[in-house]
Amino acid sequence: MKIVGVSGTIVGSKTAVLVKKVLEAMSHAQPGIAMELLDLKQYDVQFCDGRDPASYTDDTKKVIDTICSADLLIFGTPVFQGSITGVTKNVFDLLPADSLRHKVVGLVATGGTYQHYLVIENQLRPILAYFRAFVAPGYVYAHMDHFDENNDIADVEVLLRIQNLAAEMTLLSGLWEAKAARLGG
Structure with a gap:
């Protein structure tokens, strides 16, 4: 089984830190x-220009192929x-429409206001619903105040949410594997 974490930004490091955690x-787990x-x-x-x-x-193919080959995914964005x-x-x-179907996905985000967590609910979840992914019910949102001066996560509640997300993803992936085995694949 393979999990891929995607840090969806080309600036900063907080999102990558959160995805790594x-x-x-x-x-x-x-x-x-x-x-x-x-x-x-x-x-x-x-x-993306609409082609197959x-x-x-090059790098675009590697990113697409890596995501498509994953069994579980974490998508993170600031x-x-x-x-x-x-x-x-x-x-x-860029992803094929069926690339995330029946894959367990966890969502994380970082932001500068405490209300930005709503982006997970109002933007990321609908996108993953289109792909027919199994999205973990919990998610992790980290505000810039949740990081210390070394960009490590210092907030105990955020660390707990990370553990809970991992547990949910583990549970979902196990349930799906058991169901797929009963159905013959």
Whole structure:
């Protein structure tokens, strides 16, 4: 089983820190799980132009293929201007419509106001519903105040939400695997 965490920004580091923390919590919840972080600031991803996702090359192809090959995913985005980043939206636009179907997905976001958590509910969840993903009921939102001077998460409640998200994702993935096994695949 493989989990991929996507840090959907090309600036800053708080979102990648948060995604990594969830990946670490997943590795404790499911020992032996393969993990990969896609920090999008490390990739030169092309803008979606409507062509077949299989026709993209280089970094764009790697990002698409890595996400499509995952069994579980964490999508993280900072909130800019009350919305997900263009980088995050572009990645969703690049993916084949069936690429996330029946995959367990966790959502995290970072932001500068305490109300920005609503972006997870009002923007990310509907996108994942379109893809027919199994979205964990909980999520993690971290405000800039939740990080210390070294950009480590210092807030105990946020750390607890990370553990809860990992537990929910583990439960959902186990339920889906058991159901798929009963149905013959």
